[in-house]
């Protein structure tokens with residue numbers, strides 16, 4: 415199999431060794447092995463039910479792989495083996511499809527929760543939000559374009575605005591590995607481009623021009639966005655890896671085959687409709 419994995423002499427940032435997940439009688443993910451290096455931006459593609467969310471949740475430590483936590487390792491640690499808290503939060507973070515915001519607390523506190531990695535902790539400091547942290551949260555919200563929403567409740571925001579809050583929270587969290595589950599589903603092309611730029615900005619090279627120490631893994635369905643923003647693309651189908659390619663080699667024919675789209679599919683963005691439907 416051709417691979418999009420970077421040729422690198424350094425240790426991978428993420429190592430998956432035969433990690434698998436079965437839900438009752440449903441196969442979530444067949445045993446999968448993968449190495450991802452710092453600096454990589456990996457797109458996961460595949461039809462609904464192909465295992466994208468399962469893989470992301472295993473990486474996030476939100477679920478334990480069937481063969482044990484040790485089958486997934488990030489920077490030498492097993493996310494599923496860590497308790498929720500600062501250590502896990504600085505290792506890996508996920509922008510989930512549901513955003514996981516606390517609807518009745520102000521946007522400010524939702525964003526600050528990224529810094530703390532733990533909600534009980536965030537609640538306990540509600541009354542003493544340091545000015546410095548508040549400034550950092552304001553800056554993060556300004557970067558995602560919703561500085562004016564800092565005192566709103568997420569429950570009062572649109573879906574797109576809630577997603578920006580989740581990305582601002584991720585800016586505060588600043589983990590080594592950033593995961594995003596269908597971050598651009600249901601966004602129009604201009605918004606999708608903006609959100610991809612924000613996510614890539616979270617992992618791109620640091621200010622002194624050196625290589626990034628971070629990695630991004632995100633599920634999405636749009637070939638043009640993948641070619642522009644990612645370095646590598648992994649195709650999943652029926653819980654198994656079908657291909658693993660440099661993103662620059664992703665053409666529409668490869669995707670059409672993965673998604674079972676025939677020649678009569680719309681030429682320009684054959685998957686935009688799929689993305690919008692995919693839960």
Ligand code: ADP
Pocket residue numbers: 437438440441442443460461462463464465466467468469653
């Ligand atoms: P994707 O994100 O690509 O749509 P998922 O990882 O959500 O795929 O699902 C992979 C497979 O696991 C599907 O067959 C799905 O039905 C099954 N699955 C996912 N979550 C659960 C669950 N909580 N209980 C039972 N089956 C599940």
Ligand code: MG
Pocket residue numbers: 463466467468595693
């Ligand atoms: Mg999914």
